[in-house]
Structures are given as C-alpha cells and as structure tokens.
Amino acid sequence: MRNTAxxxxxxxxxxxxxxxxxxxxxxxxxxxxxxxxxxxxxxxEQTTNGQFPKAVILSCIDSRVPVELVFDQTIGDVFVARVAGNFENVDILGSMEYSCAVAGSKLVFVLGHESCGAVKAACDGVELGNITEMLANITPAAKMASEQVDGVADSSNPEFVAKTVENNVKLTIERIREKSKILQEMEDNGEISIVGGVYSLHTGKVTML
Structure with missing residues (x-):
C-alpha cells in the first residue's frame, strides 16, 4: 500500500x-x-502543504483514458494536463514549464490514444464553433498521415486515424521543444526527457513512440 507521498x-x-x-x-x-x-x-494530509510530482502528462480529455490509473499513480505523483487531442498551447506549455522548472518534475509525457474523437474530427475536417480552431492544431498530423497510408483520408479509415494519432503525438513533442526554450534546455542538460506514447482502448497498454 502506498502511504508515503x-x-x-x-x-x-x-x-x-x-x-x-x-x-x-x-x-x-x-x-x-x-x-x-x-x-x-x-x-x-502529506501533500496539503506541498507537492513534488515526478512527471507531467499531457493527455486527451477522453473519459476512457484515466491517466493516473493508466500508470498506477496516486495523489502527488503526477501533474496531468488535458485537452481534446492532447496538443500543446501557450497555457499548457506554461504549465509544463512550471511542472519541470519550478516543481521539479523529471519527465514530460505526451499521451495520445486509440480512436481519438478529436483526431477523427480533424481527419474529417469538422467545423463547429470553437472546435474548428481547436482541431487546427491536429490537422498537420492528418495531412502527414494522408501521405503515409493508403485508402481514404477520413475517419472511416482506421489505419489513417491510427497514423494521425501517432503523428499528432510526435508533432506535439516537436512543437514543445520548439516553443519552450526552458524545456528544450532542460532536456539538453539531461534534467528532463520529453517522450510520447499511445494508449490502447482495447488492451490498456501504452506503446511508446
């Protein structure tokens, strides 16, 4: 039993x-x-006056991906940032910088997942209110996938969706490094690592990319 934070x-x-x-x-x-x-x-009780998480995990909002449970972590173990499609933006980058440069976390983990609804919507070019601008962050991954897999380039093609999910994680990691000098320098100095993986809804397994 975990009883020490x-x-x-x-x-x-x-x-x-x-x-x-x-x-x-x-x-x-x-x-x-x-x-x-x-x-x-x-x-x-132990974490009331402070926290020292080991990692910050960027995940989709999907209710089927319970991040702390997926990695068997508990109170005080990890920071979790969530947005549909698990992409970075200024607020999330700032949160990651806080997690690592201020709070001492050692790992940035971008976690995509199988059959992501946001990714499927981006694959289909959905336009609806603020969702349109949100999906623009995922569109580059879909465009890349359209050149990598055969068949139709929309959500009816499971291979296309899966490749877009992977590309989205990889591109997000690239943009984190490009947009955050703080995190890039910390990684260059060996203080942190920035990694990514994809969660399987079918098996629960996280596969590293």
Whole structure:
C-alpha cells in the first residue's frame, strides 16, 4: 500500500529514465488489474502543504483514458494536463514549464490514444464553433498521415486515424521543444526527457513512440 507521498528529497533522487520506467511498470500493473492500493487520507494530509510530482502528462480529455490509473499513480505523483487531442498551447506549455522548472518534475509525457474523437474530427475536417480552431492544431498530423497510408483520408479509415494519432503525438513533442526554450534546455542538460506514447482502448497498454 502506498502511504508515503513524494517529497522533495525523494524527487531529487529520480531521473528521467527512472520515472519513465516507473510509469511503464505502473501501466503493466494496470493491464494486469493489479493496481497499488493507497492510503488516501494519509497522502492527502502529506501533500496539503506541498507537492513534488515526478512527471507531467499531457493527455486527451477522453473519459476512457484515466491517466493516473493508466500508470498506477496516486495523489502527488503526477501533474496531468488535458485537452481534446492532447496538443500543446501557450497555457499548457506554461504549465509544463512550471511542472519541470519550478516543481521539479523529471519527465514530460505526451499521451495520445486509440480512436481519438478529436483526431477523427480533424481527419474529417469538422467545423463547429470553437472546435474548428481547436482541431487546427491536429490537422498537420492528418495531412502527414494522408501521405503515409493508403485508402481514404477520413475517419472511416482506421489505419489513417491510427497514423494521425501517432503523428499528432510526435508533432506535439516537436512543437514543445520548439516553443519552450526552458524545456528544450532542460532536456539538453539531461534534467528532463520529453517522450510520447499511445494508449490502447482495447488492451490498456501504452506503446511508446
């Protein structure tokens, strides 16, 4: 049972590699339906006056992707930023910079997922209110996929959607590095790693890209 929250001292001993390994081991427990139990009351009390998360995870808002559970993490373990289509923007970049440069997190993880509704909408060129501008962040990934897979370039083509999901994660990582000098320098110095993967709705497995 987890009854000890991360402290600044414990966080300081972590490395980007060890944090990634921890998350992936947690995903294995999730797949095996063997999640770690937590003493919630104790963890709440310990984290009331401070937090020292090991990673910041950028995920889609999809209700089928419960980020902390997917990696078997508990209170105080990870920052989670969520937006439909798991892309970066100024607010999320600032949140990531805070997570790593101020709060000490060691890993930035961009988590896409299978059959993403936002990705499908971008593949179909959906236009509706503010959704139109939001999907513009994903469109480059769809355009790239249209040159990489055969068949129709819309959501009726599972291979096209899957490739767009992968491309969207990869392009998001590229843009994080391009748009955040802070995170780029931290990665160059080995203080953090910026990585990505895709979650399977069918199996629960996170596959690294």
């Amino acid at each position: 991360l402290t600044k001292e414990l966080q300081g001993h972590l490395t980007p590699k060890s944090v990634l390994e921890d998350l992936l081991e947690g995903n294995k427990r999730y797949i095996a339906n063997n999640l770690t139990t937590s003493d919630v009351s104790s963890l709440v």
